[in-house]
């Protein structure tokens with residue numbers, strides 16, 4: 001039997017519609033500043049979508065494009081100015097940044113109250129101790145996808161493949177907070193399949209094609225694919241061997257059309273929250 005698809009495009013559209021309804025009730029539209037440094041082609045596409053998403057739900061967006069030669073000091077000065085601007089509720093700096101800029105220092109310069117990416121150490125700390133705060137958009141979107149199919153992580157074994165600060169670690173924390181038993185695997189994990197075969201929920205977030213194959217999945221498991229890679233024909237694909245894993249899994253997210261659109265939708269939810277309103 002083939003797994004059921006978790007349609008990220010459809011769920012994201014529903015969330016955007018809810019955000020748009022909420023924005024209409026506000027005295028002033030929430031404002032999101034999006035900073036792009038350099039000309040990475042994928043980043044250009046993502047920020048274009050983010051700006052369009054804002055407009056689609058009635059939010060204000062402020063896109064700042066800077067050349068790859070922008071100095072770190074100048075970028076920090078721009079963030080300080082946006083921190084002080086009351087019309088800007090959320091600030092995001094598109095990653096990756098050029099090598100000469102320390103991304104962590106940049107993130108730490110964003111006012112925690114405007115950290116709609118949820119990458120600031122204050123947001124990460126709040127997540128760690130279970131306090132309210134901005135949740136990073138990708139793992140937040142993955143949790144919404146689980147909720148949408150009625151998958152309550154409580155008591156389930158979840159395996160997260162990947163330990164990045166923006167996906168793997170916060171994903172593990174969110175699943176733990178939802179009372180899953182969580183295993184985090186990574187590049188130094190021997191025999192990855194030993195762990196994933198025990199999982200009711202697998203989240204693959206390493207950025208490497210075919211990290212998860214059908215023999216590594218428990219029948220009926222929920223498989224969430226965060227990967228964003230290109231195959232040998234240049235086609236977008238995830239970390240999961242989709243065609244084969246879908247024969248074993250119970251639920252699976254596609255790439256494209258899965259986690260990506262949800263990442264963008266949760267950015268809108270965080271921006272709404274930064275403007276003082278929740279869904």
Ligand SMILES: Nc1nc2c(c(=O)[nH]1)N[C@@H](CN(C=O)c1ccc(C(=O)N[C@@H](CCC(=O)O)C(=O)O)cc1)CN2
Nearest residue numbers: 046092093094095096117137256257258260261263264
């Ligand atoms: N400041 C940030 N930088 C980055 C983040 C982030 O959350 N904040 N995450 C990723 C990139 N990313 C968001 O910025 C992102 C990637 C992909 C998608 C998406 O919608 N993907 C589509 C396919 C798009 C395509 O055709 O290329 C899909 O999966 O259907 C949204 C957001 C790194 N940087």
